[in-house]
Amino acid sequence: MRALTWHGKHDVRVDTVDDPEIINPRDAIIKITATAICGSDLHLYDGYIPTMQAGDILGHEFMGEVVETGPKSTLRKGQKVVVPFTISCGSCYHCGKHQYSACDNGNPADNQDIGRELYGQPMSGLFGYSHMTGGYAGGQAEYVRVPFSDVGPIVVPDHIEDEKVLFLSDILPTGWMAAENAQIEPGDTVAVWGCGPVGLFAVQSAFLMGAERVIAIDHFPHRLELARKFGAEAINFEETKTYEALMEMTGGIGPDAVIDAVGLEAHGFFVDNVIDQIKASMFLGTDRTHSIRQAILACRKGGRVSMPAVYGGFVDKFPLGAFMEKGLTLKTGQTHVQHYMPGLLNAIVEEKIDTTFLISHRMALEDAPKGYKMFHDNQNEVTKVVLKPDFAIAAE
Amino acid sequence: MTSETTLAPGQRDDAPVTTSKSVHSDRALLAEAITINRPAQELYAFWRDPANLAPIMENIQAIEKLDDRRSRWTVKAPAGREVTWDSVITEDVPGEAITWQSAPDADVANSGRIEFREVAGRGTVVRATIAYDPPAGALGQLIAKLFQREPRIQTRRDLKRFKQLMETGEVATAARTRKQLEEEQA
Numbered sequence: 001m002r003a004l005t006w007h008g009k010h011d012v013r014v015d016t017v018d019d020p021e022i023i024n025p026r027d028a029i030i031k032i033t034a035t036a037i038c039g040s041d042l043h044l045y046d047g048y049i050p051t052m053q054a055g056d057i058l059g060h061e062f063m064g065e066v067v068e069t070g071p072k073s074t075l076r077k078g079q080k081v082v083v084p085f086t087i088s089c090g091s092c093y094h095c096g097k098h099q100y101s102a103c104d105n106g107n108p109a110d111n112q113d114i115g116r117e118l119y120g121q122p123m124s125g126l127f128g129y130s131h132m133t134g135g136y137a138g139g140q141a142e143y144v145r146v147p148f149s150d151v152g153p154i155v156v157p158d159h160i161e162d163e164k165v166l167f168l169s170d171i172l173p174t175g176w177m178a179a180e181n182a183q184i185e186p187g188d189t190v191a192v193w194g195c196g197p198v199g200l201f202a203v204q205s206a207f208l209m210g211a212e213r214v215i216a217i218d219h220f221p222h223r224l225e226l227a228r229k230f231g232a233e234a235i236n237f238e239e240t241k242t243y244e245a246l247m248e249m250t251g252g253i254g255p256d257a258v259i260d261a262v263g264l265e266a267h268g269f270f271v272d273n274v275i276d277q278i279k280a281s282m283f284l285g286t287d288r289t290h291s292i293r294q295a296i297l298a299c300r301k302g303g304r305v306s307m308p309a310v311y312g313g314f315v316d317k318f319p320l321g322a323f324m325e326k327g328l329t330l331k332t333g334q335t336h337v338q339h340y341m342p343g344l345l346n347a348i349v350e351e352k353i354d355t356t357f358l359i360s361h362r363m364a365l366e367d368a369p370k371g372y373k374m375f376h377d378n379q380n381e382v383t384k385v386v387l388k389p390d391f392a393i394a395a396e
Numbered sequence: 397m398t399s400e401t402t403l404a405p406g407q408r409d410d411a412p413v414t415t416s417k418s419v420h421s422d423r424a425l426l427a428e429a430i431t432i433n434r435p436a437q438e439l440y441a442f443w444r445d446p447a448n449l450a451p452i453m454e455n456i457q458a459i460e461k462l463d464d465r466r467s468r469w470t471v472k473a474p475a476g477r478e479v480t481w482d483s484v485i486t487e488d489v490p491g492e493a494i495t496w497q498s499a500p501d502a503d504v505a506n507s508g509r510i511e512f513r514e515v516a517g518r519g520t521v522v523r524a525t526i527a528y529d530p531p532a533g534a535l536g537q538l539i540a541k542l543f544q545r546e547p548r549i550q551t552r553r554d555l556k557r558f559k560q561l562m563e564t565g566e567v568a569t570a571a572r573t574r575k576q577l578e579e580e581q582a
Contacts (some may be wrong), residue, residue, distance in 0.1 A: 021573050024566040057572075072565065091563040093433050093518055109556035110569045113549060125568065135570040145572055148564070 003057045003141035004368040009047030010376075012058065014278070018135065020145035025072035028149035030081060033184055034162040035062035037368070037375055037385045038170060039196055040310070043210035044129070047374050051114075051131040060085035061169040062139025065164060067151075074150040077360070081153035082168045083146055084337035087136060089353070090151030100124065101334035103254040106148070107134045108220050123334060126200045135138040140368055142389050154341040157349070163386065167355045173340035175201020175261075178207055178244060178308035181331035182257035188208040191246060191255035193291040195223035197358055197384060198308050199261035203232045204353055206259075215249060217242055219289075226357065246298045246368035253301035260309045262291035296322050358384045364391040413527065425527045426548045430555045433519035436512040437491045442511055442562065444494060446483075452557040452567065454550060465534055477541075505529045518522045522558070524551060 005015045020029055024236060038061050042048050043284060063082040066075045075081065088103035090094050102381060103124035104262050107115070114132050115122025125147075128138015146153060156165045175198045182190055190206045192199050195218040206214050207230065216227035217235045222233040235245050296319050299305055305328050323330070347353040360383045363371045371385040403409070414427035421575050432439055441455065445461040446467040460468040460550065465485040470478050481502035487495035487509075497507040506528035513521045557567050571577035 018573050018575070022573065023569060023571055026564070026566060070467055087568075089560075089564040089568075091433065092559075093431065096433070105560045105564050105568055108570055109553040109560065112553075112556060113569075125570070129569075134568075137570070137572045146566065 001142040001364060002135075004059065004365065004387075005054075006052055006056045006058055007054050010373075011187060012045060014366050014368055015055070017055075017057070017141075021365060022068055022070045023145065024147060025070045026148050028066055028073045028075045028084060028146050028153070029068035029071040030062075030139075030144050031066040031067045032064040032144060032365075032389055033080075034064070034166050035059050035141075035387050037061075037140070037387065040129070041372070042376055043234055045376060049130045051135075053131060053135075053348055055236050055256075056130075056135075056142050057137040057243070059140030059144075061131055061140030061166065062127075062144065062179070063156075063166050063169065063173070064139075064272060066149075067143070069149065071334070072085050072150065073226065073273040073309070075153065075155070079155050080158055081155055082165050083127070083139065083144075083153045084173075084341065085127055085129075085148055085170045086152075086334065086337050087127065087134060089148050090338075090340055095151070095338075098336055098339040100336040100338045102336075103159055107179060112134060125245075139272055140365065142365070146329070152338060154345060156345060160349065161356075162174045162388075163356050163359060165345065165355075167201075167358070168337075168341050168348075170335070170337065171197040172201050172355055173202075173225045173337045173351070174198045174335040176205045176340055176344060177333075177335050178261060178306050179205035179211075179302075180260050181306035181308070181333075182206065182208040182259055183304045183329070183331070184211050184257055187212045188256040189213040189250055190257045191217065191260065191295070192227075192237050192259045192261055193295055194261035194309065194324055195220065195227045196261065199223075200226055200230070200304050200358065201353075201355075202259050202261055202306075202308065203227050203230050207231055208234050208347075209351065212281075215255065216247065220342070222380045223242075223383065226383070229357070236264060242294060243298055254298050254303065255301055257304040257306065258295035258299045259306045260292045260295050260370060262309050274391045293317060293319055296326075296328065298329055299326065301326045305330045308335070310334070311338055343357065359386050361385045362391060363387055364393045365389040366393045423427075424529075424547065425525070426522060426551060428524040428548065428555055429521055429523040430552075430559055431515065431518055431521050432559045432562050436514045436520040439520055439522060439562060440491050440494070440512050441559075443512075444488070452561060453554045464510045481506075522555065524555060526551060 001016055001018045003010055003017050006012055041058055043221050057344050062168040066077050066079045066081060069075050086101045087106035088100040089105040092104040101124050107122055107126035111134050111206060112122035125134030125136055127136050184190060184206055188211050190211045191203050195216050203214050203216055216232040217237055219222050219236055219238045224236060235242055365387045368387050373380045373395060375385050414425055424534050439499060446461050448540045450456045455471055457472045458470045462468055463511055467483050469483055469506055470480045482499035483496050484499055485494060485496050493511040495510045497517060508526040511523045515521055560567050
C-alpha cells in the first residue's frame with residue numbers, strides 16, 4: 001500500500017510499504033477514505049518529538065471502511081467508521097471509568113517504561129505518534145491496523161459525508177472536553193486562548209454548554225474571524241493588551257472560566273532536553289507557556305482553568321501563587337475520545353455542531369508531503385488539510 | 397492491608413522491605429505489584445499452569461511441565477546457547493499465592509512468590525517477589541546477560557503482559573504485519 005512516512009526533519013514521503021494484517025483477535029483493518037494532518041503532526045515534521053524512526057507511518061485523525069476483522073472484533077466488513085486517536089482496551093479500570101486516554105493496556109509493555117519515568121504511570125497508546133506512545137502505524141495511508149476495534153471505532157451512517165464526521169477522531173472531542181473541563185454555568189463568560197481547531201471547537205462547545213459570552217484570543221486574523229462567526233468576541237494579542245482588555249470586557253471580574261488551547265500543540269511526550277532544545281533554538285521557552293500563565297492571571301477568583309493544550313515536561317514560571325490564592329480549579333488531560341464520540345456524532349447528525357468550516361484544503365494522499373509543507377508555512381490560511389487516497393493528484 | 401498500632405522493633409515504617417533504602421544483600425531482591433481487573437482465582441489458575449507463562453515472559457524460551465509441582469525453564473542465551481533449570485513449587489495456596497524455588501543444582505539459584513489479593517471494585521492486586529543469587533565467573537557473566545535489562549524492568553514488563561492478556565484477551569503489539577511480530581518476538 002501507499003503511506004505517508006517520516007524520514008527526518010521536514011522529510012516526509014509517500015512510500016510503498018507492506019499492507020497491514022490482522023495480528024490480534026480484536027483487530028480490524030480499515031481502508032482509509034479520509035485522514036487529516038493535525039497541528040501536532042507538525043511537531044513530528046519539525047523533528048521535535050523523540051523516538052521517531054525512519055519509515056514510521058504518521059496520522060492519528062482518520063476514518064474509512066472496514067475491510068477485514070479479527071475473530072473478536074464486533075465490526076462488520078463494509079461498515080463506515082471513524083477511529084479515535086487513543087488506543088484503549090475498554091477492559092481496564094481506567095477504561096471502565098471512561099478515562100480512555102489513561103488506558104493501562106493500549107501501549108505495548110516494552111513501550112511503557114518511558115511514560116513511567118516521565119509521568120509516574122504510562123498512558124494509552126496513540127496512532128502514528130512516535131514509539132513512546134506505542135509505535136503504532138498511523139492512518140495517513142491506504143490501510144491501517146486498528147487494535148481493540150470492538151471498543152474504539154464508531155460506526156457512522158453511510159449517508160453522512162466523511163468531512164462531517166472525520167474530526168470525531170481527535171479535535172472535536174478535544175475541543176468539547178476542553179469546554180466540559182471549564183465546568184461552564186449558564187451566564188458565564190469564557191475566554192479561549194488559541195483559535196486552532198481545538199480552540200474553535202471549544203468556542204462552539206462553550207456556547208452549546210450555556211456560556212453567555214466567549215472571548216477568543218489569537219494573532220491569526222483568519223482564525224479570529226472563524227471564531228467570530230460562531231459568536232465569539234475576538235482579541236488579537238498582537239494589537240491589544242490581552243489582560244487589560246479582558247478585565248475591561250468583564251467589568252473587572254475576569255472570565256469565569258479560561259481555556260488554554262495553545263500549549264505545545266502536541267499529543268506526544270516531550271522529554272526535557274527536547275524542551276530545552278526548543279527553548280534554545282527558538283527562544284520560545286517563555287512564549288510557549290505564556291498562554292496558561294496569562295489565563296490563570298486573568299481568570300476570576302474561584303474560577304475554572306481548562307487546559308486541553310498539551311504540555312510534556314516541566315514548565316517555568318507557573319503562577320502557583322495566583323492559582324492557590326484565587327482558589328482556582330484546573331482540569332486537563334489527553335482526550336478520552338471514546339467517551340465523547342457517540343454524543344458528538346448525534347450533535348453532528350442533528351446539525352448542532354458544524355465541523356466542515358475548518359477544512360481549508362483537500363488533497364490526494366500522494367500529495368501529503370506538499371500538504372505538510374503548506375500547513376507548516378502558512379498557519380493563518382491553512383486551517384486544516386484533509387487527505388483522501390482516491391482524490392485526484394494535483395497537477396504540477 | 398492492616399497495620400499494627402506500633403511498629404515492630406527495627407521496623408521504621410509500613411513500606412515493603414523491598415523498597416528500603418538501606419537493605420543491602422548479595423541476593424538480588426525485587427518486588428513489583430500490579431492491579432489486574434479480574435478475579436483472583438482466575439489469575440491464580442493461569443499462573444499455576446507453567447505452560448501459560450512462556451508467551452508473556454520475554455526471556456523465557458520454554459517452560460516444560462515435569463509434574464504437578466516441578467517444571468523445567470529454558471532461557472535463551474547468546475551464541476545460540478541455552479540455560480536450563482528446574483523450578484519447584486514449595487507452597488501453593490489456591491486462589492492466593494504460589495511460592496517456588498530452583499532445584500539445588502540450578503546455575504542461577506532463584507526463588508519467588510506471587511500473591512493474589514482481591515480489592516473491591518478494582519480486581520486483584522498481584523505482587524511478585526523475586527530473589528536470585530547473581531552468579532560469579534564466566535558462566536555468571538553469560539547468565540547475567542540473560543537477565544539483559546534490569547530484572548525489575550523485566551519483571552514489570554512480564555506482569556504488564558500478564559495483565560494485558562488477562563484483561564483484554566491479547567498482548568498489545570504495534571506490529572503491522574505478522575512478519576514484524578515474529579521479528580519482534582525473535
